[in-house]
Amino acid sequence: MRLQVHHRTHYVFSQPQARLVQLLRLTPASHEGQNVVSWRIDACRDARMKRQRDGYGNLVTMLYVEGPLTELTLTVTGEVVTEDRAGVLAGEAETLSPLYFTQTTVLTAPSPELVALAGEIGEGEPLAKAHALNTLLHERMTLLDFAAEGEPTAAEAFAAGEGIARDLVHCFIAVARVAGFPARYVSGHRYDPDATEATSHSGHAWAEVYVEGYGWVGFDPAHDMCPTDAYVRVAIGLDHREAAPLSGQRTGGGHEHLAVDVAVLPAVQGRVGQ
Incomplete structure (x- = not known):
């Protein structure tokens, strides 16, 4: 596209x-x-x-x-x-080891509830576990169109059961790291053909996790999907503050x-x- x-x-x-x-x-x-x-x-x-x-x-x-x-x-x-690669990233210059992205931040620190969610995705093939987490968060949290005042942590957003894409990504990252995945925040853009007005589009966010055998794979819990050719990837970081x-x-x-x-x-x- x-x-x-x-x-x-x-x-x-x-x-x-x-x-x-x-x-x-x-x-x-x-x-x-x-x-x-x-x-x-x-x-x-x-x-x-x-x-x-x-x-x-x-x-x-x-x-x-x-x-x-x-x-x-x-x-x-x-x-x-853009080209749809089912969320699999390739050809990007990686400056850091995946292990760097196992560390937590204030915004992605897991609460007991988020730790429990990591247990719900169960055992099995790593890629399937990452997909299961994506779906669980999409089902458990309500996506908001506009952010409230402040910047909630993953724990606060999950407790509230709602948030903008940024907040769902922080929750995904928190749980993914508990489950043993290196995980990072991605900021960028998403084209939505169903939007009523082009100007209603705003910057978007999703996560990437490192899966052995595949490398970095993107997951968008706001829409329960992997990035497609409708996504433009711009910046990464441990959380939103590092990729804003x-x-x-x-x-x-x-x-x-x-x-x-x-x-x-x-x-x-x-x-x-x-």
Whole structure:
């Protein structure tokens, strides 16, 4: 599938900022099943951008903007050709051993209830166990369209029985690690042909687990499936904080309001925004 992604981020500050520094994890890499045809990041005003790879191998951009600054718009546009590989990742530059992804974080620490869930997936072939976990979480938790205030941990989200894709992924990772799988968080995009409005699409998230004999395999508990050619893989980390599209700091007082709009469409339908 040939997909076009349009990602717009608009910052508004209640007081002028002297400086803004942001780490942007917005650029996908090419690998087997994903070929980036074109990709660019633009700012509405003078800005310095430095592109590099981080410790996970993610393509990142450091953004530096000098003030006074009261608002800023970043626009990301690109086209990616994808192939359905049943969630199996290949051809990606791996910088870390799978064992690195067995460590827990604050957001993915397992509660007794999540440990018990690991017991429910039973014994058997590892890939089948990972699929069983994906289905269990999809059935046990309600997917929300919008995030509430704050960032719940896996334990808090599972106790509530609901969350956005990010929260279901944290639960999946917590249980997968208890079950002995190296597991990591993936941020990216998903095209949904059943969406009523293209602008309703937002960034998506799923998990990858390392399965002997297969390598890294993706699982999306929000939709009880493995990533297909409708998915664009962008960044990885131990949890959401390490793979979030935007993070950084600013110099200046007041409050910050951030609005993000993402549209994902088949490229054959024409360019987004026209």
